[in-house]
Amino acid sequence: AQKVTQAQTEISVVEKEDVTLDCVYETRDTTYYLFWYKQPPSGELVFLIRRNSFDEQNEISGRYSWNFQKSTSSFNFTITASQVVDSAVYFCALSAGYAGGTSYGKLTFGQGTILTVHP
Amino acid sequence: EPEVTQTPSHQVTQMGQEVILRCVPISNHLYFYWYRQILGQKVEFLVSFYNNEISEKSEIFDDQFSVERPDGSNFTLKIRSTKLEDSAMYFCASSRRTNQPQHFGDGTRLSIL
Numbered sequence: 629a630q631k632v633t634q635a636q637t638e639i640s641v642v643e644k645e646d647v648t649l650d651c652v653y654e655t656r657d658t659t660y661y662l663f664w665y666k667q668p669p670s671g672e673l674v675f676l677i678r679r680n681s682f683d684e685q686n687e688i689s690g691r692y693s694w695n696f697q698k699s700t701s702s703f704n705f706t707i708t709a710s711q712v713v714d715s716a717v718y719f720c721a722l723s724a725g726y727a728g729g730t731s732y733g734k735l736t737f738g739q740g741t742i743l744t745v746h747p
Numbered sequence: 748e749p750e751v752t753q754t755p756s757h758q759v760t761q762m763g764q765e766v767i768l769r770c771v772p773i774s775n776h777l778y779f780y781w782y783r784q785i786l787g788q789k790v791e792f793l794v795s796f797y798n799n800e801i802s803e804k805s806e807i808f809d810d811q812f813s814v815e816r817p818d819g820s821n822f823t824l825k826i827r828s829t830k831l832e833d834s835a836m837y838f839c840a841s842s843r844r845t846n847q848p849q850h851f852g853d854g855t856r857l858s859i860l
Contacts, residue, residue, distance in 0.1 A: 737790040
């Protein structure tokens with residue numbers, strides 16, 4: 629079965645600190661996709677990144693970076709020099725990468741990590 | 748930038764009543780989804796829809812739920828006889844292809860009294 633675990637329920641940092649959000653996943657699929665979504669206080673879900681299981685290169689986008697390690701089944705998200713606007717709930721999610729996979733198309737979400745950035 | 752739109756933003760309904768939640772997916776997207784999020788909990792998959800039929804549904808999506816694409820633009824979720832435990836935020840999402848990023852609407856907050 630698909631499972632995503634975000635062990636950190638809440639993180640609180642002061643502006644300009646770096647912060648890493650952890651995500652560990654379980655899947656029997658050999659091909660899969662990993663995602664991060666942001667849910668600001670207004671409630672919408674904002675797509676941040678998609679990574680497929682064959683691509684273990686780390687990715688950087690501005691202050692955001694992602695570290696995918698297949699060996700530990702982890703897909704961690706780091707925000708560098710955090711800002712108050714980064715305050716949100718962050719969800720990691722997983723889907724199968726091929727038809728017939730255990731969750732082809734549908735997203736399995738983790739519990740989310742509440743990030744609060746204080747000025 | 749095109750976006751998924753959902754109406755209404757908040758729906759208050761008496762228990763046992765039928766409710767229809769509406770979504771307009773992004774126009775060139777082919778795959779459509781409904782998810783729900785009970786307050787303070789994670790987002791849960793309900794159903795996926797492609798080529799005018801359900802592709803997959805979760806155990807939550809029982810006989811009280813149905814989905815429809817009545818025309819070329821709308822995608823609806825109907826709950827036939829609402830229960831208190833149906834109170835949640837319901838998100839519609841769409842994607843161009845399976846496993847392309849799903850883009851979510853702002854959600855409909857459903858409150859069952």
